[in-house]
Amino acid sequence: MVTCDFCGERPAILYCRADSAKLCLLCDQHVHSANALAKKHLRSQICDNCAAEPASIRCATDGLVLCQECDWDAHGSCAVSAAHDRCPVEGFSGCPSAFDLASAWGLEIEEKKTTSYEWGESCWRS
Template sequence: MKKCDLCDSAAQVHCDSDQASLCWDCDVKVHGANFLVAKHSRTLLCHVCQSPTPWIGSGLKLCPTVSVCESCVNNNEGNHHEDDDDEEGQDGAEEDEENQVVPWSCKPPPPVSSTSSSSREERLSESVNISRSTARREPR
């Protein structure tokens, strides 16, 4: 099992720029340090064998994600039979190309404003009118 280069926990990602395998916590510490290191592309390691997977991400904080490399998927295909629609004659390889896993964003969506757009427009209009009236006054 690959260990994190910083804390000896199980490694989850590999950063080629830093030549380091890191756990989630250490990845946040290293790549959250500034915007330059946040740009480093990191490869998610296989959950089973810890070899690199096709999943690549960058940013200040990657969402903890589980991925499996192609060889582990291929080795596991013979062991498990899923209830697919294969009896309908669909080509599974073509379907796999169309289905890709995309991790969810770690950031929660921005809060919904309870202010209606009409009241914002009214406040903006009042603000413009006030600034126009003060601009027309001449100093004494």
């Protein structure tokens, strides 16, 4: 498990390319709601294999998101690549909620209303 570069406590699941930072969801919300420039930072999930790079491919067959290098290692041969259901991972910017991120990643969770303190309500305001 890789810990969040900001809080150092929770597991990091997002990679911010602009800051080269690995962040947990709460810290991502805090850092990227700070100002209009921070909201433009492109982020994506962290590779499930190496936990060091941003994910670029989702392999539904293996249930993993992988960076380019780990994808090549796992799916480099044409036979393996063709047999696996893979698609590119799109980065995101702005301040989506945890529910929105989970939905975008194909996870089914129940949406809960949170307080502005928990998720940085100002993130959605201009």
